[in-house]
Amino acid sequence: MATTNFSSGNRIIFISDESLEFGDIPNLSETEFRFFELYLEDGYYEGAKIDFKEKPDLIDTININPYYYDEENFEDFTNACIDEFFEFLTDEDIKTVCDSWFTEGCQKFNKIEDFFEDCLEILIEKAMDVEKVKVNEHLDKILSDYGYSELKKIGTFSNGSGIYEKIN
Numbered sequence: 473m474a475t476t477n478f479s480s481g482n483r484i485i486f487i488s489d490e491s492l493e494f495g496d497i498p499n500l501s502e503t504e505f506r507f508f509e510l511y512l513e514d515g516y517y518e519g520a521k522i523d524f525k526e527k528p529d530l531i532d533t534i535n536i537n538p539y540y541y542d543e544e545n546f547e548d549f550t551n552a553c554i555d556e557f558f559e560f561l562t563d564e565d566i567k568t569v570c571d572s573w574f575t576e577g578c579q580k581f582n583k584i585e586d587f588f589e590d591c592l593e594i595l596i597e598k599a600m601d602v603e604k605v606k607v608n609e610h611l612d613k614i615l616s617d618y619g620y621s622e623l624k625k626i627g628t629f630s631n632g633s634g635i636y637e638k639i640n
Contacts, residue, residue: 484623484636485522485611487512491618492520498614506533506559507600508607517633521623522614524607526600534596538588546573549588553595560599569594615640 487497500510500522508524515521527533536556541549550570554563573587581587615622623636 481513481521481523481525483521483523483608483611484625485615486515486621486623486636487520487522487618489518491620496618498522498618503610505603505607507596507603510607510611522611522620524611530596534592536592538592539585541585541588543584546570546584549591553591557595557599560602561595565598566595569598 491497497512497520500512503510505524507527507530509527510522510524513521513523534556536549536552538549541552550567553566553570557566569591572591573584581590614620621638622640624639625634626637627635629635
């Protein structure tokens with residue numbers, strides 16, 4: 473398949489012109505993810521693709537301010553992280569990240585607030601990895617339910633158009 477031109481992304485779930493004309497496309501807003509959003513992108517010459525990307529307001533989804541906590545309420549920070557990420561990570565996984573202050577964090581960071589910020593970044597990355605699996609499972613279900621094809625880009629012509637091949 474050549475000439476369709478998609479921007480890069482995570483996956484290319486190809487929707488044919490016929491499916492688009494007959495409205496045979498899923499409602500992507502029906503399924504909500506915390507860190508990712510599904511989107512439909514026009515293929516320029518033909519068709520479209522379904523893919524996912526990080527939400528642009530990702531930091532706004534986190535309800536913890538790392539500069540609110542200090543060493544005196546370290547346990548409160550850990551408990552807030554457990555409350556924040558319970559749907560993605562186990563209590564034990566979260567405690568392991570937070571308790572790293574006692575093994576390496578106090579030597580690596582000058583201020584505990586910087587450590588708390590680093591903890592949040594690590595926990596967000598771990599939670600995103602878990603959610604990415606769920607997003608891919610959802611896209612796999614769309615693939616099978618709608619009979620779409622998944623493509624991968626195997627080359628680019630000198631005019632910028634891509635060449636793709638089916639991978640399923």
